[in-house]
Amino acid sequence: MNLLAEMTAKAQALNIPLSAQIDLTYRCNERCVHCYLDHDDHGEMTTDEIKHLLDEMADAGVFILTLSGGEIFLRKDFFEILEYARRLMFCVKLKTNGILIRERDAQRIKDLHVESIQISIYSHRPEVHDAITLVPGSLKRSIDAIRFLKSQGLKVIIANVLMTQNMADYAGVRALAAELGVDCTLDPTVTPMLDGNRSPLSLGVDVDALRHVFRDGALIGDVDEFCAVPPPAGENDLEATPCSAGHTACYVSPYGEVFPCVAFPFPTGNVRRQRFIDIWRHSDQMNEVRAIRVKDLTTCTACSHVSSCTRCPGLAYLEGNMRGPSTQDCEKSFARTGIPSANMLAKKRAGVNLVQIRALPTFASATA
Numbered sequence: 188m189n190l191l192a193e194m195t196a197k198a199q200a201l202n203i204p205l206s207a208q209i210d211l212t213y214r215c216n217e218r219c220v221h222c223y224l225d226h227d228d229h230g231e232m233t234t235d236e237i238k239h240l241l242d243e244m245a246d247a248g249v250f251i252l253t254l255s256g257g258e259i260f261l262r263k264d265f266f267e268i269l270e271y272a273r274r275l276m277f278c279v280k281l282k283t284n285g286i287l288i289r290e291r292d293a294q295r296i297k298d299l300h301v302e303s304i305q306i307s308i309y310s311h312r313p314e315v316h317d318a319i320t321l322v323p324g325s326l327k328r329s330i331d332a333i334r335f336l337k338s339q340g341l342k343v344i345i346a347n348v349l350m351t352q353n354m355a356d357y358a359g360v361r362a363l364a365a366e367l368g369v370d371c372t373l374d375p376t377v378t379p380m381l382d383g384n385r386s387p388l389s390l391g392v393d394v395d396a397l398r399h400v401f402r403d404g405a406l407i408g409d410v411d412e413f414c415a416v417p418p419p420a421g422e423n424d425l426e427a428t429p430c431s432a433g434h435t436a437c438y439v440s441p442y443g444e445v446f447p448c449v450a451f452p453f454p455t456g457n458v459r460r461q462r463f464i465d466i467w468r469h470s471d472q473m474n475e476v477r478a479i480r481v482k483d484l485t486t487c488t489a490c491s492h493v494s495s496c497t498r499c500p501g502l503a504y505l506e507g508n509m510r511g512p513s514t515q516d517c518e519k520s521f522a523r524t525g526i527p528s529a530n531m532l533a534k535k536r537a538g539v540n541l542v543q544i545r546a547l548p549t550f551a552s553a554t555a
Contacts, residue, residue, distance in 0.1 A: 198435045204249035204467050205435040208449055213257045217284055217320040221350055223380045223388045231441040238271050243463035250364045255282035285332030293339050303342040306333055313357035319352055333367055345371040350390040357385050371381045379505045381425040381452045397522035426480055429500045433476035443521055447476045451501025486512050490529035492520040
């Protein structure tokens with residue numbers, strides 16, 4: 188067991204939120220066609236509120252802190268927040284499109300010993316990448332930022348979300364990453380918007396395309412399936428926790444709302460009204476998520492994929508039931524193995540097309 192896995196196991200046993208993501212803003216200088224965020228500012232937390240939250244997170248045991256958005260560099264107080272986080276000894280990771288990073292910014296990031304910087308690149312071809320971000324010249328500016336950050340000795344990770352527009356380009360993105368000397372991950376999951384609007388799912392690739400990706404030997408170990416992972420080897424499959432959301436990880440919005448995960452918008456409290464540790468330990472909603480085991484999942488317990496599925500409870504929640512199956516993950520399991528999931532078979536018997544489920548406009552309130 189490596190150190191992080193050991194820390195995660197101990198954190199779960201002790202009910203410690205080992206990692207947290209804070210979105211500092213939903214504002215962004217790109218308008219990516221698949222984005223799940225509302226880019227308006229509805230009253231972001233102030234600098235002092237974020238610093239107070241960081242104090243509370245440090246006291247609660249958070250170690251890995253991801254600062255994301257929106258575009259984090261649109262916050263004029265970004266470096267003040269970053270410096271404060273590093274004084275509290277968080278292991279800080281950043282997510283940015285890199286467009287606004289200048290040389291002096293890269294130097295400050297280096298001096299603050301940020302662990303890694305993730306930058307999304309959708310294609311090695313400007314006409315494809317820029318059509319997804321809707322910002323002309325965005326690919327060049329993001330690549331320029333990657334080159335300079337790398338030249339400063341910083342760890343940069345290219346994140347590539349796979350969708351219909353760029354399906355043919357993931358090999359080119361990997362080649363670009365190799366040329367730049369940075370890591371690259373591929374995520375085949377397009378998520379619904381945080382308000383439940385499922386329209387972005389129309390951009391997701393179909394099962395045939397997924398099958399091609401999962402059977403590409405060059406991608407083994409590099410397909411990032413959001414945060415859900417199969418149960419640890421040797422753990423009783425039915426007694427396992429579905430994923431880390433609410434167990435060792437959580438997400439805080441720019442407005443102080445606390446959710447189990449950025450892909451699991453189930454409200455559990457707000458740090459503007461409650462202490463972070465009280466939400467983490469005592470929120471009825473967080474404890475409801477935490478109590479769920481694989482054996483409690485409807486349909487999934489009877490599925491042949493139960494021990495290998497990367498089912499995301501957040502995607503299931505957005506489909507209507509956090510204890511139910513996630514159609515997107517059923518499709519991925521089918522793409523890997525060619526064996527339909529129990530959910531797919533049930534839908535087929537009921538005459539429901541999975542594509543129809545993808546296209547649902549919004550989710551109903553998640554069933555308890």
